[in-house]
Amino acid sequence: MFDEVAQNYDRTNSLLSFGQDRRWRRRMVNALALEPGMKVADIAAGTAVSTKELAATGAWCVAADFSLGMLRAGAATVSQSMVAADALALPFAGSAFDAVTISFGLRNVVDTAGALREFARVTRPGGQLLVCEFSQPYRPFRWGYHFHLRRILPVIAAKFSSSPEAYSYLRESIGAWPDQKKLAATIAAAGWTDVTWRNMTFGVVALHHAVRTGEPAGPAIPLADGQG
Numbered sequence: 001m002f003d004e005v006a007q008n009y010d011r012t013n014s015l016l017s018f019g020q021d022r023r024w025r026r027r028m029v030n031a032l033a034l035e036p037g038m039k040v041a042d043i044a045a046g047t048a049v050s051t052k053e054l055a056a057t058g059a060w061c062v063a064a065d066f067s068l069g070m071l072r073a074g075a076a077t078v079s080q081s082m083v084a085a086d087a088l089a090l091p092f093a094g095s096a097f098d099a100v101t102i103s104f105g106l107r108n109v110v111d112t113a114g115a116l117r118e119f120a121r122v123t124r125p126g127g128q129l130l131v132c133e134f135s136q137p138y139r140p141f142r143w144g145y146h147f148h149l150r151r152i153l154p155v156i157a158a159k160f161s162s163s164p165e166a167y168s169y170l171r172e173s174i175g176a177w178p179d180q181k182k183l184a185a186t187i188a189a190a191g192w193t194d195v196t197w198r199n200m201t202f203g204v205v206a207l208h209h210a211v212r213t214g215e216p217a218g219p220a221i222p223l224a225d226g227q228g
């Protein structure tokens, strides 16, 4: 599905969010307080639009996604490393990163808790997690938001996306996604502590931040016979 929407993905996103996506990404980067030299894995990075924003801080960033179509669509504009990888089995060593980020991606991964545990594995103790995802807007705005999802989003998607059906999935997956508090509990149960969240655009999007505690993770990926 993501291969199919890859070509017009960034432009359609900006249209659907009325340009808010750029502001959400900037706030995501600010929430991490990254420093030059830090290592960041941006998971489900798609065209790496989020990775570029993270790398502007001077941190070393890698974009990982399992859609080659998305990675290819962004490749020409990106100087960061790109890796074809499944969020549930990342090809990275344990404790390799100072931070793991995932923007508008966790909702799409089939096993949310499994992905969060995998992110904890590749993050060093004391390292950070940042999840930027659609969430539950506050009550007075909820109706308008759901009207946008039901009525406006399909019209924009039909005009500008290469696969309008994928945007029906978007609407359904947002509807089925846990609210801020429930997602925080899932994160806390997956090897993270100090979980906090911040709402953006009346709660349409939430940034969940957490810290990795405990001992460094064990060996990352078992080596196949004969390797190492």
Ligand SMILES: C[S@@+](CC[C@H](N)C(=O)[O-])C[C@H]1O[C@@H](n2cnc3c(N)ncnc32)[C@H](O)[C@@H]1O
Pocket (backbone or CB within 6 Å): 002, 043, 044, 045, 046, 047, 048, 049, 050, 064, 065, 066, 067, 070, 085, 086, 087, 088, 102, 103, 104, 105, 108, 109, 110
């Ligand atoms: C909505 S896009 C988000 C892209 C980008 N992070 C952004 O902020 O625009 C969701 C991405 O999640 C990726 N994805 C979904 N499940 C995945 C998985 N298990 N492993 C890696 N990537 C995954 C899709 O390929 C897609 O590129």
